[in-house]
Amino acid sequence: EAQVTQNPRYLITVTGKKLTVTCSQNMNHEYMSWYRQDPGLGLRQIYYSMNVEVTDKGDVPEGYKVSRKEKRNFPLILESPSPNQTSLYFCASSLNRQNTEAFFGQGTRLTVV
Amino acid sequence: QKEVEQDPGPLSVPEGAIVSLNCTYSNSAFQYFMWYRQYSRKGPELLMYTYSSGNKEDGRFTAQVDKSSKYISLFIRDSQPSDSATYLCAMRSTDSWGKFQFGAGTQVVVTP
Numbered sequence: 499e500a501q502v503t504q505n506p507r508y509l510i511t512v513t514g515k516k517l518t519v520t521c522s523q524n525m526n527h528e529y530m531s532w533y534r535q536d537p538g539l540g541l542r543q544i545y546y547s548m549n550v551e552v553t554d555k556g557d558v559p560e561g562y563k564v565s566r567k568e569k570r571n572f573p574l575i576l577e578s579p580s581p582n583q584t585s586l587y588f589c590a591s592s593l594n595r596q597n598t599e600a601f602f603g604q605g606t607r608l609t610v611v
Numbered sequence: 612q613k614e615v616e617q618d619p620g621p622l623s624v625p626e627g628a629i630v631s632l633n634c635t636y637s638n639s640a641f642q643y644f645m646w647y648r649q650y651s652r653k654g655p656e657l658l659m660y661t662y663s664s665g666n667k668e669d670g671r672f673t674a675q676v677d678k679s680s681k682y683i684s685l686f687i688r689d690s691q692p693s694d695s696a697t698y699l700c701a702m703r704s705t706d707s708w709g710k711f712q713f714g715a716g717t718q719v720v721v722t723p
Binding site: 542543556 | 615617619643645652653654655656657660699701703708709710711712713714715716
Protein backbone atom coordinates (compact mmCIF):
# COMPACT_ATOMS: atom_id res chain seq x y z
CA GLU A 499 0.00 0.00 0.00
CA ALA A 500 1.34 3.42 -0.99
CA GLN A 501 1.76 5.52 2.09
CA VAL A 502 3.65 8.12 4.08
CA THR A 503 4.42 6.93 7.59
CA GLN A 504 5.20 9.23 10.48
CA ASN A 505 6.42 8.24 13.91
CA PRO A 506 5.54 8.79 16.63
CA ARG A 507 1.87 9.75 16.28
CA TYR A 508 1.82 11.43 19.69
CA LEU A 509 4.68 12.84 21.72
CA ILE A 510 4.90 14.81 24.93
CA THR A 511 8.34 16.13 25.76
CA VAL A 512 10.06 18.73 27.91
CA THR A 513 11.66 21.98 26.83
CA GLY A 514 15.17 21.52 25.54
CA LYS A 515 15.15 17.76 25.08
CA LYS A 516 16.19 16.93 21.51
CA LEU A 517 13.74 14.88 19.50
CA THR A 518 13.31 13.47 16.03
CA VAL A 519 10.09 12.81 14.16
CA THR A 520 10.58 10.28 11.40
CA CYS A 521 8.89 10.27 8.00
CA SER A 522 9.14 7.49 5.46
CA GLN A 523 7.45 7.00 2.08
CA ASN A 524 7.31 3.86 -0.05
CA MET A 525 6.42 5.45 -3.39
CA ASN A 526 9.94 6.38 -4.57
CA HIS A 527 8.94 10.05 -4.47
CA GLU A 528 11.59 12.68 -5.06
CA TYR A 529 9.87 15.53 -3.22
CA MET A 530 9.17 15.55 0.51
CA SER A 531 8.06 18.29 2.87
CA TRP A 532 7.24 19.04 6.48
CA TYR A 533 4.36 21.20 7.72
CA ARG A 534 2.98 22.31 11.03
CA GLN A 535 -0.72 22.90 11.50
CA ASP A 536 -2.01 25.32 14.11
CA PRO A 537 -5.61 26.51 14.70
CA GLY A 538 -6.43 29.53 12.59
CA LEU A 539 -3.10 29.39 10.76
CA GLY A 540 -3.58 26.35 8.58
CA LEU A 541 -0.62 24.41 7.24
CA ARG A 542 2.70 26.19 7.24
CA GLN A 543 5.67 24.73 5.45
CA ILE A 544 8.77 24.14 7.56
CA TYR A 545 11.27 22.54 5.17
CA TYR A 546 11.14 20.73 1.88
CA SER A 547 13.43 18.50 -0.13
CA MET A 548 13.53 18.21 -3.90
CA ASN A 549 15.70 15.08 -3.79
CA VAL A 550 18.41 13.30 -1.81
CA GLU A 551 20.80 15.78 -0.17
CA VAL A 552 18.73 18.74 -1.45
CA THR A 553 16.77 20.61 1.21
CA ASP A 554 15.44 24.14 1.51
CA LYS A 555 13.58 26.31 3.98
CA GLY A 556 9.85 26.84 3.95
CA ASP A 557 8.10 29.69 5.71
CA VAL A 558 8.74 28.67 9.32
CA PRO A 559 12.13 26.88 9.54
CA GLU A 560 13.36 28.42 12.81
CA GLY A 561 14.05 25.82 15.48
CA TYR A 562 13.94 22.88 13.08
CA LYS A 563 16.45 20.82 11.13
CA VAL A 564 16.01 18.21 8.44
CA SER A 565 18.15 15.79 6.50
CA ARG A 566 17.61 13.75 3.35
CA LYS A 567 20.25 11.05 3.17
CA GLU A 568 17.97 8.51 1.54
CA LYS A 569 15.13 9.01 -0.89
CA ARG A 570 12.51 7.37 1.30
CA ASN A 571 13.26 9.12 4.62
CA PHE A 572 12.97 12.75 5.68
CA PRO A 573 13.31 13.15 9.46
CA LEU A 574 12.41 16.37 11.27
CA ILE A 575 14.76 17.28 14.12
CA LEU A 576 14.04 19.65 16.98
CA GLU A 577 17.40 20.26 18.66
CA SER A 578 15.99 22.22 21.60
CA PRO A 579 12.17 22.14 21.56
CA SER A 580 10.24 25.02 23.06
CA PRO A 581 6.53 25.30 24.00
CA ASN A 582 5.79 27.37 20.87
CA GLN A 583 6.64 24.28 18.82
CA THR A 584 3.64 22.49 20.28
CA SER A 585 1.67 21.68 17.15
CA LEU A 586 0.37 19.04 14.76
CA TYR A 587 3.06 18.07 12.26
CA PHE A 588 2.54 16.56 8.84
CA CYS A 589 5.01 15.06 6.41
CA ALA A 590 4.10 14.94 2.72
CA SER A 591 5.63 13.54 -0.45
CA SER A 592 5.11 14.01 -4.18
CA LEU A 593 6.44 12.20 -7.21
CA ASN A 594 8.61 15.17 -8.15
CA ARG A 595 8.72 18.90 -7.74
CA GLN A 596 6.29 19.60 -10.57
CA ASN A 597 3.70 17.15 -9.33
CA THR A 598 0.85 18.80 -7.46
CA GLU A 599 -0.50 15.74 -5.67
CA ALA A 600 1.04 15.54 -2.24
CA PHE A 601 0.47 12.44 -0.12
CA PHE A 602 0.29 13.29 3.55
CA GLY A 603 1.14 11.22 6.56
CA GLN A 604 -1.26 10.76 9.47
CA GLY A 605 0.31 13.50 11.52
CA THR A 606 2.33 13.76 14.73
CA ARG A 607 0.85 15.65 17.63
CA LEU A 608 3.71 17.17 19.61
CA THR A 609 3.35 18.80 23.00
CA VAL A 610 6.34 20.58 24.54
CA VAL A 611 5.97 21.40 28.23
CA GLN B 612 -0.71 39.85 5.87
CA LYS B 613 -0.98 36.22 4.81
CA GLU B 614 -0.47 35.40 1.15
CA VAL B 615 -3.58 33.18 1.13
CA GLU B 616 -6.77 34.07 2.96
CA GLN B 617 -9.56 31.62 3.65
CA ASP B 618 -12.64 32.02 5.83
CA PRO B 619 -12.35 29.45 8.66
CA GLY B 620 -16.10 28.91 8.97
CA PRO B 621 -17.72 26.75 10.19
CA LEU B 622 -20.02 26.56 7.22
CA SER B 623 -23.16 24.56 7.94
CA VAL B 624 -25.41 23.40 5.11
CA PRO B 625 -28.29 20.92 4.80
CA GLU B 626 -27.74 17.71 2.90
CA GLY B 627 -28.22 18.19 -0.84
CA ALA B 628 -27.26 21.88 -0.83
CA ILE B 629 -24.39 23.39 -2.79
CA VAL B 630 -21.30 24.17 -0.75
CA SER B 631 -19.35 27.21 -1.91
CA LEU B 632 -15.79 27.73 -0.66
CA ASN B 633 -13.28 30.34 -1.66
CA CYS B 634 -9.79 31.71 -1.12
CA THR B 635 -8.14 34.97 -2.04
CA TYR B 636 -4.44 35.46 -2.55
CA SER B 637 -1.98 38.27 -3.03
CA ASN B 638 0.92 36.69 -4.95
CA SER B 639 0.33 37.08 -8.69
CA ALA B 640 3.07 34.48 -9.36
CA PHE B 641 0.87 31.63 -8.15
CA GLN B 642 0.06 29.33 -11.06
CA TYR B 643 -1.05 26.07 -9.48
CA PHE B 644 -4.14 26.01 -7.32
CA MET B 645 -5.22 23.04 -5.25
CA TRP B 646 -8.00 22.01 -2.91
CA TYR B 647 -7.43 19.50 -0.15
CA ARG B 648 -9.94 17.82 2.12
CA GLN B 649 -9.00 16.96 5.69
CA TYR B 650 -11.09 14.78 7.94
CA SER B 651 -10.68 15.07 11.69
CA ARG B 652 -7.46 13.47 12.94
CA LYS B 653 -6.31 12.68 9.40
CA GLY B 654 -3.81 14.11 6.94
CA PRO B 655 -5.07 16.25 4.04
CA GLU B 656 -5.90 14.56 0.74
CA LEU B 657 -5.88 16.22 -2.67
CA LEU B 658 -9.33 16.82 -4.17
CA MET B 659 -8.58 18.87 -7.25
CA TYR B 660 -5.95 21.04 -8.81
CA THR B 661 -6.05 23.66 -11.54
CA TYR B 662 -3.28 25.22 -13.53
CA SER B 663 -3.65 28.95 -14.21
CA SER B 664 -7.17 30.24 -14.83
CA GLY B 665 -10.37 28.44 -15.70
CA ASN B 666 -12.76 25.82 -14.42
CA LYS B 667 -12.33 22.16 -13.72
CA GLU B 668 -15.04 19.66 -12.89
CA ASP B 669 -14.75 16.24 -11.28
CA GLY B 670 -18.00 14.57 -10.33
CA ARG B 671 -19.75 16.70 -7.73
CA PHE B 672 -16.75 19.03 -7.39
CA THR B 673 -16.00 22.14 -9.47
CA ALA B 674 -12.91 24.28 -9.03
CA GLN B 675 -12.69 27.78 -10.46
CA VAL B 676 -9.74 30.14 -10.71
CA ASP B 677 -10.00 33.84 -11.48
CA LYS B 678 -6.45 35.12 -11.67
CA SER B 679 -7.49 38.66 -12.53
CA SER B 680 -9.29 38.89 -9.18
CA LYS B 681 -6.83 36.58 -7.35
CA TYR B 682 -9.74 34.45 -6.26
CA ILE B 683 -10.36 30.71 -6.34
CA SER B 684 -13.48 28.73 -5.53
CA LEU B 685 -14.58 25.18 -4.88
CA PHE B 686 -18.19 24.12 -5.29
CA ILE B 687 -19.61 20.86 -3.98
CA ARG B 688 -22.96 19.89 -5.49
CA ASP B 689 -25.49 17.61 -3.84
CA SER B 690 -23.57 17.73 -0.57
CA GLN B 691 -23.54 14.65 1.66
CA PRO B 692 -22.85 14.24 5.38
CA SER B 693 -19.63 12.47 4.32
CA ASP B 694 -18.47 15.81 2.86
CA SER B 695 -18.22 17.19 6.40
CA ALA B 696 -14.54 18.04 6.74
CA THR B 697 -12.10 20.92 6.61
CA TYR B 698 -11.26 22.13 3.11
CA LEU B 699 -7.89 23.74 2.50
CA CYS B 700 -6.83 25.69 -0.53
CA ALA B 701 -3.17 25.61 -1.53
CA MET B 702 -1.09 27.41 -4.11
CA ARG B 703 2.36 27.35 -5.63
CA SER B 704 4.29 29.33 -8.20
CA THR B 705 6.55 28.04 -10.94
CA ASP B 706 9.43 30.24 -9.82
CA SER B 707 9.48 28.48 -6.45
CA TRP B 708 8.48 24.91 -7.17
CA GLY B 709 9.09 23.54 -3.74
CA LYS B 710 7.06 26.04 -1.74
CA PHE B 711 3.38 25.59 -1.06
CA GLN B 712 1.13 28.19 0.55
CA PHE B 713 -1.99 26.93 2.30
CA GLY B 714 -5.07 28.73 3.46
CA ALA B 715 -6.21 28.29 7.05
CA GLY B 716 -8.98 25.89 5.99
CA THR B 717 -12.79 26.12 6.09
CA GLN B 718 -14.71 23.69 8.27
CA VAL B 719 -17.81 22.38 6.50
CA VAL B 720 -20.67 20.62 8.27
CA VAL B 721 -23.37 18.94 6.17
CA THR B 722 -26.40 18.11 8.26
CA PRO B 723 -28.74 15.23 7.31
